[in-house]
Amino acid sequence: MKNTLFIFFFLLFPFLVNAQEKYTLSGNVKDAVDGEDLIGVTILVKELPGTGTTANVYGFYSITLPKGEYTIQYTFIGYKTQEFKLNFNQNLKKNIELSTDAAELEEFEVTATRDDENIGSTDIGVTKVDMREIESIPVLFGERDVMKTLQLMPGVKSSGEGGAGFFVRGGGADQNLILLDGAPVYNASHLLGFFSVFNSDAIKDLKLYKGGIPAEYGGRLSSVMDIVMKDGNSKKMEVSGGLGLISSKLTVEGPIIKDKGSFIVSGRRTYADVFLKFSSNKTQRDASLYFYDLNMKANYRFSEKDRVFLSGYFGRDNLGYGDAFGFNWGNATGTLRWNHLFSDKLFSNTSFIYSQYNYKIEIGEAGFKIASKIKDITLKEDLDYFLNDKNKLKLGGAIVYHTFDPGEVSSTEEDGVFNNTKIENRYSFESALYISNEQKLASLLTVTYGLRYSNFTQIGPGEIYTYDQDGKVSDSTDYKSWESVVSYSAIEPRFALNYILNELSSIKASYSRSNQYLHLLSNSSSGSPIDAWMPSSNNIKPEVADQVSLGYFKNLKNNTYEFSVETYYKILQNAIDYRTGAEVTLNATVEGELLYGEGRAYGLEFFLKKKKGDFTGWLSYTLARTEKKFEEVNKNTWYPAKQDRTHDVSLVLMYALGERIKLSSSFVFYTGSAVTFPTGKYVVDNQTINLYSDRNASRMPNYHRMDIGMTLENKKFKEQINAETGEMEKIKKKVESSWNFSVYNLYGRENAYSIDFRENEDDPTKTEIIQLSLFKIIPSISYNFRF
């Protein structure tokens, strides 16, 4: 530990000594058309190769150089590079607007596009999703989804058929920190997980960290998915939307005051249950099954130095059968942020964040309802310090107050079947402090190093149990309000390195340690709305993961192709699994149902992408293993985790057929999940019981599927005769629109959603194996517009 700190200060030292006369250039980078902040624009100094900086998540950049004249270049993927000659003889301010390649404004000459970013940045194990690619990739029911596009990337695996849940590098579904404008989203899927809660129309940027997680993030072991909502068009009012087979959506955005502030409101609702109205059965006609999402955001620049953002998300799923049964669940998040420039080098962001997830079940027939909730209130401060052209510091801290309401049962009528009963709430504080620095050690070597200190304290009030070896309550103690029950602290080092071999290739390495204090107890293999989040406690220790990764990145043929290979090894402590037949729903002593052990995961990820030309796409392949070891399971030997998948292949192809037609296809293949199949059977109480041997010793059948899609853009111009000149001329249409056609599971593969081992209905003395496949060939069509 001492050594780590020493190295840290040693590395910080160079920028404590500073004699030369220096000046700072700072400002914001925006999109020229809609005024959205551009995240991650690279700012380069032509005269000083290897010197530069990147714009932060709010589009702010700052670069400090010795006195002199320089050519400053602003480059960003998919945008035209701009460059200026600037004289650094005083501190400068420059706000930049970049326009896209596709803007088709021919008077500008395209200088270059920044397409070798993968080589230069220290980002390792980072997956970025280009929001424009999402539009073309075919998906189930034509419902575009960032999460599903992510699943086509190496190291990211789908949780199952059509599912929006995902596993990263062998981590569980609960080990992904999903942030929407900084607010954690506790249940990121709708319905059975067939859709994610993220409406792609409202999303500007998505970044997934699979390894080398920066010090500003913490609390989950496997990954951080940082999603930034659009700020809204600050130039002009715009309405866009889409009509689909099972859902429709509408987005309205525009300036509050032009170039000073903007807003966006985006809503989506599914209407799958419309199909039920055609049913001949009365209660099926009364059934409801839908979800909706509402994303809202507004921002306003009060002064050159201050900007405020207010954003919110609200989504809900609803499932019901008339009065007999009602079930709804959803997330609500709210983020208030204040950007402040303390100086042209020091950028501050203060956030106040609210997040909650809850569900309610009402069973009219039996006269009772169940409600459960998790709620977070967060206060967070992040500072970006653009110290000089070699060092970029980040530091900050956060404190979260968690409330867990595991469940309450209450009667809705006098003769309800249950007493009003509540399982006690649990409360805790989760806090963190971090500091990290991105430092250019040499022109070809960049390192990012940081430390994160985290603390988790479980507090009263409440009756806290302890358990014996068999999971039975052995003792209980009453704690008063705010009284500390147990407290865990940890230091988490984070390190990443990029060594540029030559212009076209680089080697990257990283190490990170993370602690996870919240754990999701799941009732099913595919995730369910009633899965319960549990805090670390006197019984549940924090889960700890150490990950090392190494990668080689290469661009080929003038950056037309991008290739990478990465490998990782992860060690997990205090991993959680269940006792056989565990009850996790509404169980006050659920901690007694848990087992604690260790885990490990390792793998190799290949990625080849073609980025330019009419024909683009990528191939990704992951070879991986994920294992667990528990004293009580499989005689304390290593066994495959549920999400262990040996092979995982995705192939995405996109082809632009002329100006207006885009064709796309995707193919996935993966090894079936590890499951426990019976090894025998026996009869008690006149029914067949399955006999099991080792946990997760069997495999589901391999999964594969191909989808295709086509996007047809309607003509953007209409031709008409100019009355004055008598010539034909092109006039831009007010409404831009496109049609999207897709087919999910083109060749009708019957992939196993579940496999049942059960008695034959006609002859219960015999047993049979039944496979359920959900989606055969699903065609869909949608219409999208913008004006």
Add this chain to the structure above:
Amino acid sequence: MIYFNHIATLIKTLLIGLFVLIFISCEKKIDLDLEESRTFHVVEAVVHDHLGDNYVILSRTRPFKNNQPVEMISNASVQIKDDIGNTYVLYESAPGYYSDTTLQGVANRTYYLIVNVEGKTITAESEMNPRVAIDSLSVEENLEAFWENPNVPEYSVLCHFTDQANSVNFYRVKAFLEGKQEKGFLAFNDEFIEGKSTRIPVFESIFYQGDSVTIQFLTIDEVNYRYFTALSSSQEGLVPGNPITNIQGKDVVGYFGAYAKSEKSIIVTE
């Protein structure tokens, strides 16, 4: 509580059900290569608080794909003792079926099972708790949406009872249709019904008009409660495995229960 596990399962079934209705999905019979476990002994042993109402059934496990009849185990030595020194030697009334006509369970006594079979000794113990009587049975029509045939109404049977106040109680409900035990393991505790007059539906069984249904309402001990809740959820797939049981011995599965029994019958009518 088991009720909520059923709700979880129900929700999932509902969701899948609706998707199945709306979109194309299919169920088909498949064949899989399954590993075969070695053979275990199976014990199903019950003592009721009624004279001569007891049985011990001994059989063997089979590979999953073996659809031959269950192999019963004859010529075992089977004894049941209680904690005040009575010993009952059970006789084999049919192959693998053992019982005693003089044994009657008494509340608050602990019962011990001792089986000697094929050189192996199997033991178990279970406590008999005081009986809680069924108040009444009732019938309720199920939601039309779940009827298999839209013209044939389906019904559930509900068992009404009053939980014994000021004690922790565990219950098991068995349903019999025309004398034959229905599928399902319904066991629950009184965590949410302490001291209450309430009712519980026999979840897994669907009945039709004219069915003659018998319900056994059993007061059981905690070990049995844990065994049956685990059995039911492990069969449903959260953590498949062999539940922890009170049966001790090498390579043995099954259970031993000392149950206080209350029984009522009903004919299903509209």
